[in-house]
Amino acid sequence: MRPVPGMLAAACAFAAMLAGGWWLSSRDRGSAITTSAVTAVRDIDPPSIVVASAGGPATGTTASSPSDSLRDTDVDGAVRVDAQGRPQPDRELRRLFDYFLSRIGEQSPEAIRVALIAHLQPRLAADALATVLAWFDAYVALERDSVVAGHEARDMTAAVARVRSLRRERLGAELAQAWYGEEERAYDDALTRRRLLADRSLDEATRARRLAELDALDPQRQTLQAQSLELDSAVRQSRDFELRQVDAATRYAEREALFGREAAQRLAALDARKTQWQERLRRYAAQRRRVLADTALSDSQRRQRMASLLQGFDANERRRVDVLTRNGLLPGP
Numbered sequence: 001m002r003p004v005p006g007m008l009a010a011a012c013a014f015a016a017m018l019a020g021g022w023w024l025s026s027r028d029r030g031s032a033i034t035t036s037a038v039t040a041v042r043d044i045d046p047p048s049i050v051v052a053s054a055g056g057p058a059t060g061t062t063a064s065s066p067s068d069s070l071r072d073t074d075v076d077g078a079v080r081v082d083a084q085g086r087p088q089p090d091r092e093l094r095r096l097f098d099y100f101l102s103r104i105g106e107q108s109p110e111a112i113r114v115a116l117i118a119h120l121q122p123r124l125a126a127d128a129l130a131t132v133l134a135w136f137d138a139y140v141a142l143e144r145d146s147v148v149a150g151h152e153a154r155d156m157t158a159a160v161a162r163v164r165s166l167r168r169e170r171l172g173a174e175l176a177q178a179w180y181g182e183e184e185r186a187y188d189d190a191l192t193r194r195r196l197l198a199d200r201s202l203d204e205a206t207r208a209r210r211l212a213e214l215d216a217l218d219p220q221r222q223t224l225q226a227q228s229l230e231l232d233s234a235v236r237q238s239r240d241f242e243l244r245q246v247d248a249a250t251r252y253a254e255r256e257a258l259f260g261r262e263a264a265q266r267l268a269a270l271d272a273r274k275t276q277w278q279e280r281l282r283r284y285a286a287q288r289r290r291v292l293a294d295t296a297l298s299d300s301q302r303r304q305r306m307a308s309l310l311q312g313f314d315a316n317e318r319r320r321v322d323v324l325t326r327n328g329l330l331p332g333p
Helices: 005-019 032-042 091-101 109-120 126-152 156-171 173-198 204-215 219-244 248-259 261-293 299-312 315-326
Strands: 049-052 079-081
Touching: 079 091, 079 126, 091 109, 091 126, 109 126, 126 156, 126 315, 156 173, 156 219, 173 204, 219 248, 219 261, 248 261, 261 299, 261 315
Parallel strands: none
Antiparallel strands: 049 079
């Protein structure tokens, strides 16, 4: 079955994040998975009240810093509380965390946490604030360890399994389910379908019946499942190409035969983006080594040079670079 263009577009967008080493951080705004997950989480009962919402300036941010990419911006995301004042673990809270964490590379993690506290203190009771900060600390640890796990995993299946485990280790079962449950179910549906199609021990009637049971999902779940299936196939093929060092023309031909011309073009563009990302990392790593080795620089000058090296990366890229740097995963000489 050849996928519809919109379905492959979503899969390609996800593959793009994977190619850059970004996917493990779940920066998935704008995708069908995110839309459905937000809808599901926002239905948590009892009804909640937004107490720290988008649309207001971020109290306590370092607006005077010339490298502050959030200067003069409105806070994105919110903390919702229930009738008892307890914060809710929904996607809006993750967006709030992401907003403050986009300063990674400009400010230290400690300074970012202080800014978040300054934003939340006027809006939350002390016990609710403590809960949100505990979630924030766990989220930061999850981000860091997930990127490392992605680099160390032998394949996508191992990476997915490790990240799932990390989510529950860092966040607990309830929070991990609220933030990631929908996309994990979609992935499981796709994996089940792939195994059914590959299982030669099943007769056609049994296979058809089990596939029909999967197809009995609601339309939204069917879309998510199909996207995950096509994504998984595209990612496995791309990893195989990397291992075999397949040339660009052969990659395009095989992808066009399997996914169609539009998808082949998108995936070729992703290959180019991955190559560009790796080259940017290599340049950054080399420049960083030179700055660190320059004994003529004062500590202040060295910090300024380091900050200037990151100006060529956007906020999400700086977060990836920071994690790779802290864990010794930057490209070598």
